[in-house]
Amino acid sequence: MSSATFLGMPPFPEAAEHAVRDARTRHNLHKATHTIRGKRDAVVGELGDDWARLRAEGEAVKTHTLRHLDHYLERLEESVQRAGGTVHWAADAAEANAIVTRLVRRTGETEVVKVKSMATQEIELNNALEAAGITAYETDLAELIVQLGEDLPSHILVPAIHLGRSQIREIFLDKMAEWGVPAPADLTDDPRALAEAARVHLRELFLRSKVAVSGANFAVADSGTLVVLESEGNGRMCLTLPETLISVVGIEKIVPTWSDLEVFLQLLPRSSTGERMNPYTSTWTGVTPGDGPQDFHLVLLDNGRTDVLADTVGRQALRCIRCSACLNICPVYERTGGHAYGSVYPGPIGAILTPQLHGMSSEVDRALPYASSLCGACYDVCPVAIDIPEVLVHLREQVASAPGHMGEKAMMAGAEAVFGSSTALDAAQRAAGLVGGAIPKHLPGTAGKWTDTRDLPEIPRGSFRQWWNEREEDR
Amino acid sequence: MGGSRERVLARVRAALADVPADEPVERPSEHPYADAHSEGDTLEVLADRLLDYKALVERVTEADLPGRIAAALDRRGAGRVAVPPGLPQAWLAESSVERVGDTAEAPLSAADLDATDGVVTACAVAIAETGTLVLDARPDQGRRALTLVPDYHLCVVRAGQVVDGVPQAVRRLDPGRPLTWISGPSATSDIELNRVEGVHGPRTLEVLLVEPDT
Numbered sequence: 001m002s003s004a005t006f007l008g009m010p011p012f013p014e015a016a017e018h019a020v021r022d023a024r025t026r027h028n029l030h031k032a033t034h035t036i037r038g039k040r041d042a043v044v045g046e047l048g049d050d051w052a053r054l055r056a057e058g059e060a061v062k063t064h065t066l067r068h069l070d071h072y073l074e075r076l077e078e079s080v081q082r083a084g085g086t087v088h089w090a091a092d093a094a095e096a097n098a099i100v101t102r103l104v105r106r107t108g109e110t111e112v113v114k115v116k117s118m119a120t121q122e123i124e125l126n127n128a129l130e131a132a133g134i135t136a137y138e139t140d141l142a143e144l145i146v147q148l149g150e151d152l153p154s155h156i157l158v159p160a161i162h163l164g165r166s167q168i169r170e171i172f173l174d175k176m177a178e179w180g181v182p183a184p185a186d187l188t189d190d191p192r193a194l195a196e197a198a199r200v201h202l203r204e205l206f207l208r209s210k211v212a213v214s215g216a217n218f219a220v221a222d223s224g225t226l227v228v229l230e231s232e233g234n235g236r237m238c239l240t241l242p243e244t245l246i247s248v249v250g251i252e253k254i255v256p257t258w259s260d261l262e263v264f265l266q267l268l269p270r271s272s273t274g275e276r277m278n279p280y281t282s283t284w285t286g287v288t289p290g291d292g293p294q295d296f297h298l299v300l301l302d303n304g305r306t307d308v309l310a311d312t313v314g315r316q317a318l319r320c321i322r323c324s325a326c327l328n329i330c331p332v333y334e335r336t337g338g339h340a341y342g343s344v345y346p347g348p349i350g351a352i353l354t355p356q357l358h359g360m361s362s363e364v365d366r367a368l369p370y371a372s373s374l375c376g377a378c379y380d381v382c383p384v385a386i387d388i389p390e391v392l393v394h395l396r397e398q399v400a401s402a403p404g405h406m407g408e409k410a411m412m413a414g415a416e417a418v419f420g421s422s423t424a425l426d427a428a429q430r431a432a433g434l435v436g437g438a439i440p441k442h443l444p445g446t447a448g449k450w451t452d453t454r455d456l457p458e459i460p461r462g463s464f465r466q467w468w469n470e471r472e473e474d475r
Numbered sequence: 476m477g478g479s480r481e482r483v484l485a486r487v488r489a490a491l492a493d494v495p496a497d498e499p500v501e502r503p504s505e506h507p508y509a510d511a512h513s514e515g516d517t518l519e520v521l522a523d524r525l526l527d528y529k530a531l532v533e534r535v536t537e538a539d540l541p542g543r544i545a546a547a548l549d550r551r552g553a554g555r556v557a558v559p560p561g562l563p564q565a566w567l568a569e570s571s572v573e574r575v576g577d578t579a580e581a582p583l584s585a586a587d588l589d590a591t592d593g594v595v596t597a598c599a600v601a602i603a604e605t606g607t608l609v610l611d612a613r614p615d616q617g618r619r620a621l622t623l624v625p626d627y628h629l630c631v632v633r634a635g636q637v638v639d640g641v642p643q644a645v646r647r648l649d650p651g652r653p654l655t656w657i658s659g660p661s662a663t664s665d666i667e668l669n670r671v672e673g674v675h676g677p678r679t680l681e682v683l684l685v686e687p688d689t
Contacts, residue, residue, distance in 0.1 A: 035667065057507055068500045070487045071500045090479060095479060275658070279657070281656035
């Protein structure tokens, strides 16, 4: 029942070469990403011109917050404490894991239920708890699938996106009994039956659990309110029924005021699951007597975020609200899947966030800025307008200027691995040509050396998505 | 952990060395976006969006409400329903269902709630264009667990509680209260990214939209 880890995975070109040969995974990814693109386009389109205004405001709020992050962190701390919560600060993953372990031990419990959280994935909290004799139960359906299958997450929103319904059925039949209530022997691969099996499997656990661990989508500085968006109700179970709640939250998750949620509660669900609103959103402020956990801890996590913040070009990656739209639109991600990126943050956002969080210390990290065709679709769909191509080129420049760089070689290996088939390469080249508006032809400063020797084609009118949809309709 | 607090804050300040010292830390919000996007009758839009999530929806009048609540509980076959402490007494006046009260003095356990057939509550705010009900845990809604553990949630929404768009709802709500935003029955998109209704939260959400008597 051990948790898997990304440690020791090969760099992107090697991993990608392997991944694109996996026909079943590619089929699953194609199906899922194309489903979600259609849903997202429809609900974003409903807002008409206002989407662009919401996007600009989301960008502005996040950019402003990051530029005064010290101020807002102190304000958040004060607000949470005033509302009866306890605030902890963790400089790195080891410290965050130690804080959570200590808090769980203090309750005397040996099991915790978890709400899906990227921050706790990033710090590999489950492994740390396991080493301390504490079992962490993932309760989000996709996280549960990954945990039962001893697999790795491959997507930010839907970590089991690489698996189809029949594979999920097999995992449930094989593994649920090891962790608790077994799957029914006659389980089918009907998604409704699979959801029902998850409900039955986790029901008693929810009702008995005393400690929960969560992340948060947003933390509101002026009110001290934490916000979790979810679908299944597993989040509500964890946030409401236990006595102790520990929330591990990256320091970039802050928004200044309650009214900023007017923007983000529109941007996130529409961009993420392609819904007008996700089924459940919970907000809580410290402790409410008689309602929900009476012992609440907020762990503020740095773990490399301040290094990202120090890079004036790269810091925009910290605006990310983890919607996954950039993964779902990315021609590279669609072909390689998430595992090839060797990180809990896969896809375009992972390609700029992971190397910055890690400081490009390994070959895996140095290869990631090349895991892209720079087509720009990720920027187009980003609800907080992160210019991912700009940061990718910026990071490539850093890799290339380092002693003994392998940049060009790494890129070529990546391109060959991903776009080995002529159809795929053709598609990517057309994509690059058509959406070039997002790509600066010449970059300022030393990065200019990279762009000066490379020509970009002229950019016709029309967005990537328009082109993509026309292409899909013609198929 | 005082050491880490200072360490993280010092790193943040060092990272922001490029930000001019006189840049204002407050950002006046100009709300350059719309309050709402949907066109048409607010209650009709809300009903349409709720149905889209596979919630059950009925439009009722104030005078009819007790009868329609009784009928809904009958249809559901509910024998015992959880009742928040401040639910208007008239609402259940025409129903013979057994009421399982939840009060601050004698709160129901999670197991107690699990043994009920459903729960009847009011709401605080509803958002038409997203089909969202927001509960703020006041006495006519009860604490959060009440609308979570039972498998059936019957929610009464009054016309005056319905706003058109998300920004209007955010402005009406008090962040100091625990809030639950509900958009349809529990669901998941985790299997092949298609929405399937019915996971851990109530699998059936029924909404009675109350219009003033004419």
